[in-house]
Amino acid sequence: MKRYPFLDLATVNAPYMDALREAADRVLCSGRYIGGSEVEALERWLCSYAGIGYAVGVSTGLDALRLILEGYKVLGRLSEGDEVIVPGNTYVASVLAISQAGLRPVLVDPDETTMNLSGASIRNALTEKTKAVMPVHLYGRVAWDEETSTLVREHGLIVVEDAAQAIGAEGIGRVGDAAAISFYPTKNLGALGDGGAIVTDDCELAKAVRALANYGSDRRYHNIYKGFNCRLDPIQAALIMAKNHDLDLANGRRRERAKLYSTLIDNALIRTPEMPADELSHVWHQYVVRVADALRDEFRQFLLDNGVETDIHYAVPPHRQPCYYNELSEFRLPTTERLADEIVSLPISDCTSLSDIAEICDIINRFRQSGL
Numbered sequence: 001m002k003r004y005p006f007l008d009l010a011t012v013n014a015p016y017m018d019a020l021r022e023a024a025d026r027v028l029c030s031g032r033y034i035g036g037s038e039v040e041a042l043e044r045w046l047c048s049y050a051g052i053g054y055a056v057g058v059s060t061g062l063d064a065l066r067l068i069l070e071g072y073k074v075l076g077r078l079s080e081g082d083e084v085i086v087p088g089n090t091y092v093a094s095v096l097a098i099s100q101a102g103l104r105p106v107l108v109d110p111d112e113t114t115m116n117l118s119g120a121s122i123r124n125a126l127t128e129k130t131k132a133v134m135p136v137h138l139y140g141r142v143a144w145d146e147e148t149s150t151l152v153r154e155h156g157l158i159v160v161e162d163a164a165q166a167i168g169a170e171g172i173g174r175v176g177d178a179a180a181i182s183f184y185p186t187k188n189l190g191a192l193g194d195g196g197a198i199v200t201d202d203c204e205l206a207k208a209v210r211a212l213a214n215y216g217s218d219r220r221y222h223n224i225y226k227g228f229n230c231r232l233d234p235i236q237a238a239l240i241m242a243k244n245h246d247l248d249l250a251n252g253r254r255r256e257r258a259k260l261y262s263t264l265i266d267n268a269l270i271r272t273p274e275m276p277a278d279e280l281s282h283v284w285h286q287y288v289v290r291v292a293d294a295l296r297d298e299f300r301q302f303l304l305d306n307g308v309e310t311d312i313h314y315a316v317p318p319h320r321q322p323c324y325y326n327e328l329s330e331f332r333l334p335t336t337e338r339l340a341d342e343i344v345s346l347p348i349s350d351c352t353s354l355s356d357i358a359e360i361c362d363i364i365n366r367f368r369q370s371g372l
């Protein structure tokens with residue numbers, strides 16, 4: 001039986017092997033193993049690519065989020081206990097960043113159609129203590145609407161974008177005050193280990209996070225903050241730069257795959273994701289369908305029996321994780337919980353060809369359709 005892997009990183013990285021070896025070799029021979037020109041080159045590229053003033057390479061996407069929040073704290077724009085609104089259906093890292101920075105995560109349901117944070121849900125959760133919102137560009141789709149924009153302006157809220165899944169999506173880093181990017185290997189531009197970055201147009205914030213990521217020092221042996229060690233590894237920076245020229249192409253291929261799925265899937269039990277009006281505002285980190293009537297596990301098993309691997313992003317939302325039982329169990333998030341029970345991510349990377357996708361759609365269309 002033919003197998004359709006969900007994601008095989010060796011296949012995804014295979015076209016870049018020569019360039020990756022050369023990049024790693026360059027760093028090995030350089031004698032410079034922390035910071036330096038490789039990290040600077042990546043930061044310069046990010047600025048020009050995202051059309052943004054400042055970029056700071058850091059160790060992970062989680063650290064990027066946390067450092068942005070810590071940065072606003074040292075600048076006096078956030079303080080201990082302030083509330084940060086975040087969608088309940090996000091990856092746990094968004095919420096961890098908020099609680100690790102000593103702030104209070106206020107979880108809200110996403111919009112049912114976009115599966116993203118909406119102005120309507122922000123409005124319902126606003127209190128005097130709300131100081132920031134964290135739109136998560138989940139599955140690669142930019143999370144932003146008119147009402148969010150209005151509320152943010154009216155209430156003077158800081159906007160920290162979790163863009164871990166959305167590098168290359170039109171507008172990331174510019175809808176908000178600062179954005180966190182992840183180069184985790186499975187992301188749209190993956191390193192071969194951990195990596196992350198902060199992009200922002202705010203010069204003061206960029207300076208603060210750069211210092212915070214390096215023991216809080218603004219120059220050698222001079223510590224202005226009680227900082228962290230969250231620097232980007234130059235080997236990872238070099239490896240990312242060996243692949244980055246293809247990012248738009250790779251995102252284009254993801255769009256093509258998403259469109260094909262949405263065109264070919266024709267099964268009343270399977271709901272395909274909404275296509276945004278502006279196609280450049282979605283980079284399809286995941287293609288996530290919804291399965292009706294508690295048939296999700298049966299659907300996944302049916303696909304697996306036919307060779308198709310799937311995944312769930314995410315089966316257990318943060319407020320249902322053991323580490324948050326005490327702190328966040330008061331939140332009632334019916335949409336988040338319904339989504340967690342119904343969503344299935346289908347293969348969408350370069351290791352799934354367009355003809356594979358057509359075959360997967362044939363299999364999907366046979367699910368529970370007797371007589372076919």
Ligand SMILES: *Cc1c(COP(=O)(O)O)cnc(C)c1O
Pocket residue numbers: 060061062063090091093094136138162164165181182183184194195196
């Ligand atoms: C991957 C991811 C993160 C964390 O990035 P890491 O580099 O793995 O730390 C944060 N938020 C979201 C939505 C993610 O998908």
